[in-house]
Amino acid sequence: MPLYKNISPNLQTNVKIWKIDESYDDLIKSVCLKPKSLERVLDMKSEMHQRGFLSVRCLLSEFGYQDSDLFYDENGKPHLKDGKQISITHSFNFSAVIISDLIVGIDVEKQRDKITIIAHKFIGYEHDYLNEDDENYIKKLTAIWCVKESLYKLFATPGLSFKKHCLVIPFSVNDHETIAWIDYKTKKHCYNIRFLTFEGFTCAYAIS
Template sequence: MALVKLEKVNQNSSWALWKIDEDFNHLVQQTRLHSDDLSELEDIHHPRKKLEWLSSRAALSTLLQAENYADFRIWKDEKGKPYLLDNSYHISLANSFPYGAAIIHRHQPVGIDIEKPSTKLLRVKHKFLNSSEAEEALDNLDKLCIYWAVKESLYKLYGRKQLSLKQNIKVGSPTNRPVLASILLEDQTTEFRLDTFLWDEFYVVFSHID
């Protein structure tokens, strides 16, 4: 078992971080997969991608066991967003080798992402940052990473493919705690707070919703 972190965000929400240190078979056992999940796993061909996929589900399994909810089924909606079949909790999953992360909430949609600062963000920053965000981040890899992870978290929370990271998600200063952000869509603005957790050079970013 390689649970790094399991923490309550508030009375309705918790998140967990899992580090892969098991072999494939042990990780499969840890995730308590159903046959439908195993079918999805078989469609993943790269061995490392299989482990990443399993690690986020191991984090989710640990969260739900802590809530005395061990028997669960994960499905995906028409947009590819994962959800529990009985809708007992809202969920979000993320992974970046060798870590997997998950968050749950009793009542509200949530989002989580995990990223490591990388020079690849310099090449694509124009695709996800608006002008004020780009001016704030410049070429600072940590700031770029937080911007990316915040936007990915809200993209997952929203769960619809037409959302533009650059045009529809606005993020305040990445050095603030919590990070303030908003989704702007159809003349409506929804505000969010997001927490950040730095571990082993990886940023975990997740929505903080009461």
């Protein structure tokens, strides 16, 4: 399908979200992949992952880029050859890309009850204001995960812990924004985070 959402949080930044309705065959016909990317997608065992990978290349095209414009550093962080900042994510039938002159991070996740099983791995400071009886508890957990994942992608520093080093202040899921901190060794950084929900998914993005 065409682009699902197009968001411009500021003059330097654009977010595009794709709903993956197309088949693998339709997607791979619509993109031009460099040999390394083609090898990578053919080696994927899950068609869902293949479609996610290819939908990201469709999003790149929406920005005016091709697969050949994208490369990854030794830590797996994506970069564009023209120096623009980029972050990429996909989950089930949604993918998203953010491109900016500023350093950015983005994550999209499906809201699922099973996130409660791993909550202890990424919830630290936030435990003080979360309530398991809150009807929005799953949505809040998912939003916090997305926020911390977007910070992790933005900060791109090995050893950063979601639980110990990323802090999300209290928020309402209806606010669609919050403030988060990275407190890592001697570095302390504050970020304004925006998030949105759609069709049972949450997407959050951080801009430095």
